[in-house]
Amino acid sequence: MLEIKNLHVKLQDEDREILKGLSLTVPKGEVHAIMGPNGSGKSTLAYVLAGRDGYEVTDGDILWNGESILDMEPDERAAKGVFLAFQYPMEIPGVAGLTFLRTALNSVRKKRGETELTTPAFLKLAKEKGAKLNIDIEMLKRPVNVGFSGGEKKRSEILQMGLLEPTLCVLDETDSGLDIDALRIVSEGVNALRSPDRAFLVITHYQRLLNYIVPDKVHVLADGRIQKTGGKELALELEKSGYAEYTNKAA
């Protein structure tokens, strides 16, 4: 279970508070969506969950399976099952996708007390999981994300997720920049990972993605807090009425 309690986050270099007492609970086996206007702090929440530098938690806590993760390094969190699919996946020139994936997978396996995969075993797994996302081996031989289209980058994020088998999956605007076909492939990839052992936090600006990845709950984030929580029908409401109501309330 993910428990975010009264989370206050400010930028390290600026005296600006982005998250102002955000509280949220996502039980295992559930998919929760976070929707909110641009600039409301959705990506900030995702980054703070993953442990990125540059943000300062001034109050509150984040518990994953009852344990605070705030003092953990990003790679420790990954080993504990936290995974963030980036809104803007990064390009790593000069590092082949396969090298990156194998290094990552074996790092988390080692930390989870599992044996490292041999090269052939890894290749087989990567091919298998890649095929479901329309990612062939040639694509994986190229440097990570370099020259990939928006859709290819998002699919490669989901492949990473599939390989690392996280238990807390945070998806930041995974739908942005995707056409319908890519959206379908990505959503199928995500849905395939849904299980009673996993919690999902799906961040999106638009309702469209939630037709494919159907959430158990929808939260509206505005002005650094959860303003409203509801079922999947809340997403449809938002699609019609927009976020004005919440931003006005905030202002």
Next chain:
Amino acid sequence: MNVAVMKTKAEQAISESFEAAAAKLPGSAAVKERRAQAIGTFGGLGLPHRRIEEWKYTDLRANLKEVLPAAVEDKTPLTIGELIVALGPLAHVDAHRIVFVNGHHRADLSDIADAQGLAISTVGKALQSASEEAVANLASTPAGGDAVEALNTAFMTDGAIVDVAKGASVAKPLLIVFVRAGSEANAVTVRNLITVGEGASATIVEASVVLPGAVRDAHFNALAEVSVGKGATLNHVLSAVDEGKSLHLSNCEVTLAADATYRGFQFSSSLGFARHGANILFDGEGGKLDLSGAYLARHSEHVDNTLVVDHAVPRCESRELFKGVLDGHGRGVFQGKVIVRPDAQKTDGKQMSQALMLSEDAEFDSKPELEIYADDVVCGHGTTSAELDSDLLFYCRSRGIPEKEARALMIESFIGEALDKVEHEGLREALASYAMQWLGRSPRG
């Protein structure tokens, strides 16, 4: 003897070292004469220092404190097994091989039996022979200019003479291996002559390696004279991997005939104090140069790559890409001069020098220089120096990769772009393994 007035202690010691070694250095009377001339030239020039533009950031006079005795002979026992250990990843490359231990040829460690298209002999033999041609060849370079090249002529003991036959296409690389072994600190001086016949193509590696446990204080001076014939291609890799204490001076003089291609790569890892000079002359139209390098320095190591690319004729293309990784108090120097002579129209030259700074105490000095006397040319250069990208580090770490390994991955990615210039896959992988060893990513071997 026309030994001029010596200035510093080291310069005096070098002259004395020559007196002591002269009788034992190989060579006919004509060679001895030539050596004496060279030490005279050196005496006139003295050790290069920072007020000499080409040595601006690499003050040899200030840094050469102790002169080591010349390695005039060598009796170090070295087995094939030890050679393989010394070669490390390069041992896995399927290649012809000529081996020198402490500057002296070792036929028993060499393997050039079926080197079709290559005629291979040694400088040691040529110096001993009375053949005027051999002497003329060996004495051709440093009439004036460079003090380190003059020292090379004065002290050279051995090296490889390689002729690639006209039209030959040699698939397997040739490794010219210089091994340091044993416990005696001395100065090794070697010379290589490489001639690639018209239309031929070959891959030649000059590798300087150390047997683990060998003396760490050592001086190495290498000079390669390379001539690439009409329409010929030479892939030339210079690799020097050491243990952080050595003085390493190398020079490479390359002449390209019409439509010739020279792909050079200079790799250095953990050299104590090093300078690699490369002078490339386009001597015929349509020549192509692709000269790259990667260097890794930490502690108080110093690596200088200084190039002069001389577009003496029209319609030639030159590309240079050098990447340095600098940690601790490591210092990297890049000097790249591109000269475009008045009638070298349609010259196309691009140069890039980049450093990755892993520590605040590291230093990078980059001096690109374009001297353009023709008007219809395209030339450009760039220099960058940056730290590791913290966003990329976070991206790697969020995938579970621990910090140390994530940093290593980013560093590999940085130099990977330069290493990709090495066409031969096995060689490229061997150099990448050297880099990984430097990063502490895998044990040596």
